[in-house]
Amino acid sequence: MYRHLEHRLAERLRQCLERRYLGVALPKVVVEQPPKVELGDFAIPLFPFAKPLRSAPLKIAETIRAEIGSIEGIAEMQVAPPGYLNVRIDRAWLAAALAADRKAAPDLSHGKILVEHSSINPNKAAHIGHLRNAILGDTFVRMERYAGREVDVQNYIDNTGVQVADVVVGFTHLEKKSRAEIEALARQPRFDYYCWDLYARVSQWYAEDKQNLGTRLSTLHALEEGGNETAAIAELISTAVLRRHLETMDRLDIEYDFLPRESEILHLHFWDAAFTKLKEAGVLTFENEGKNKGCWVMRRAGTADVARPLSPAKAGSGKANGREVPDDSGDQLDDRIVAIPIRPGVDIRASEIAEENQKVIVRSNGTVGYVGKDIAYHMWKFGLLGRDFGYRKSYRYPNQHDCWISTSPDDKNAEPTHPHFGDVAEIYNVIDARQSEAQSTVIEALRGLGHDEAADHYTHFSYEMVALTPRCAAELGYTLSEEDKTRSYIEVSGRKGFGVKADDLLDQLIASAKNEVDSRHPQLPDDDRRQIATQIAIGALRYFMLKYTKPSVIAFDFKDALSFEGETGPYAQYAVVRATSIFRKAEIDPETFAQNLSGNVTVADLAKYLTEDGANEIWELWLGASKTSYIIDQCIATREPAYLAKHVFQLAQLFNTFYHGHPILSEPEETRKRFLLATVGVVRRELLRALAVMGISVPPVM
């Protein structure tokens, strides 16, 4: 509603100015929201027009006001110093449209969207960092679907490599378990917790004696070779842990459509196809000398060569693994080439790319690195690779929705008929900010291949990490260094087992909510109370992860995360529950009522009650309720779901104030009572919608 009105206003204003000032190049008309309702509903600053039109902003505003004529849905315009044109909406018009719930036709002309999120390494339990990722991703998916777009959700599974090998080492060497014993453990309810601890123990074991790293290396080789006991154990572990991740996310109503696995990208030789194309296009160059001698390299994204001496390369540490990035300073796999200091003044440009700007894609031993595989995978996403995965069903959600997983096409379980994944128009990769460089490299590779359009529709949906406050770390029983105690936050580390597990947090939230529900509604059956507590817990968690803007590091603290008061999910849920209880008491079904709002309140009544003295407060409520689509558009355009969280909170806040100040069922005047009920109905409907887009459902009572 609000959205269409805004567009119409901007368009009419532009036309008006063009007519009045023929042949003058005009700046874009921006429509803002005045700081207070008393000033109006839209504000157009006219300062940018002063210079091109050679006229004072106030004068331009006056001209527009006099000449623009009438616009459907706009009641009046006022000129406000120092240079605004303030516009009032025709309140009855907007309210009637909102009551009728007229919807715009969805725009399906853009093609399919692919959102990749979660992408947790299948070697340990999911933690709060993964929760932020999955909740951001899932909410973005819901927003795009709300806007009418077709979306596929993928969760990339890095089931090969060091992090899985480490857990295998833990089982086979530290615990000396047989495959059958591991299989039995993998059937335990929280096998991922077991792996979490084991993973940390293995890291410790490596640190104790560097000799132990030999075991890791040989395990890794066995894994890569495949067809042996070690590979079978790795497969069984990663599959079991993946299943746990799917269950954990399912608790939060997060579902996936397809799980592409790195093992298939390897075995189906996606890379070979990509490699050929990359060489042909000259994206990769072969190094004949220098530190990267014998490698195929690419220019690091965002770098340009200038003839200047290099500073000696610094020895890095830590290790990355797939979508997850270094989480410690371990250097156990330290078999890299030691950087050779370069004398100042020496031109080291052995190839066209300065050494410091080279990103190794294919190693001198001929094997491809992570970024290379990612390039191939993204060519597949855009349908540019000429190869496809095999598919089979993997996980069925309680709502009967199937999640598919990649497999080899000649796998006997591969299904000949399957949904068509990949070959999409637009992609969003929800991956934290630490992966910016790798993501940019993939985009540049696509560009280098001549796929500019694909590159332009590739979005790294970047956000900052979740860290722990020192207090939180202490509560969890970790001993902190003096330095750590002074920090505002400390990075979590899966390798050290340092972090808050997703299921633990959810369990705590549910337990805490259950306590409240138990004391408030002792008469309800326990199952109902548990269900309500779960909804509240999910609401609290999802809201918590969404209320921070993406570039902000979340310094996690149980006190804030476990709060159900103030700016939280339960606050918004509670507003809806109060609205529902009004209807319950009135013995009106709120859904039926919402569907026939226009039949319950006339335009004349709306006009009367929304414009009388003191109506501003209620008008703000209608205005806020009309903004859902507008806000979601903003969120999509800026890729910032936090705006929706803010909006939901503000609307709930307005409603709570209204609820407190306006007794509804005891209202003596019948038409006014119906109007107030309509207000409650509209706000309730829009709050429920906005919350649903955030993945938050509302219990019947709280």
Place this chain on the structure above:
RNA sequence: GGGCCCGUAGCUCAAACGGAUAGAGCAUCGGAUUUCUAAUCCGAGGGUUGCAGGUUCGAUUCCUGCCGGGCCUACCA
């Protein structure tokens, strides 16, 4: 060294394109209608937006330089 991000109230965070008196929550203190449930509402205190310049009608926002903090920067996966 280079790249990216952050610095706003005691704490945690907002402020879309530069706009009107920089806003919320938590915490603190003081209050609230026997009503549609107080997971609520009302009020109070709390700010030189890290520092210094610049751009302009106007800067928390853009530019430059400092200060402080974080992340990334391997032939790993």
